[in-house]
Amino acid sequence: RKEVEQDPGPFNVPEGATVAFNCTYSNSASQSFFWYRQDCRKEPKLLMSVYSSGNEDGRFTAQLNRASQYISLLIRDSKLSDSATYLCGGDTGNQFYFGTGTSLTVIP
């Protein structure tokens, strides 16, 4: 069983839309969670950390639900520049694990 499951998409949304991604994780010992953004042919870049009750940064909101073992990322007022692949990741204390990524394309 994979450590984390993520809907690969693709998600195609119009500019200005709100879009949400979810990841479910299987390891209940996971301590910390993260969202990364990866542009085509580039390295993943840390977008947000998600701890306990969640995190908000401008148009981006990340939530953690430990009871149901999932994390989510909400993007409001989507911009063309938000087009990328979004990876969720978790930390068991000495190892990170990642989802396969969700592809987002924001359409003019």
Added chain:
Amino acid sequence: NAGVTQTPKFRILKIGQSMTLQCAQDMNHNYMYWYRQDPGMGLKLIYYSVGAGITDKGEVPNGYNVSRSTTEDFPLRLELAAPSQTSVYFCASSLDSGEFFGPGTRLTVL
């Protein structure tokens, strides 16, 4: 800070050749990692290190070796390259939360 640097950016190997992918970080991070990412796939952990002198296998270690003689450097060694090792290799480091990735090495084995 340069962050995490990787060399080379691209490399083509013949089957059976060997090479070392270099990775260095100047952030004084204890944790370092090597991942491979195949097209359309997620990141798979090859090896990781929690500090100088300590290395551990990840999910897909076969065909690779690592060393961690200093905090800054974490080279990945391929001894007998195989076509299945064609991939993009990312090195990453972390201190206590979240990983910082290098730009990657695109390796093709023919």
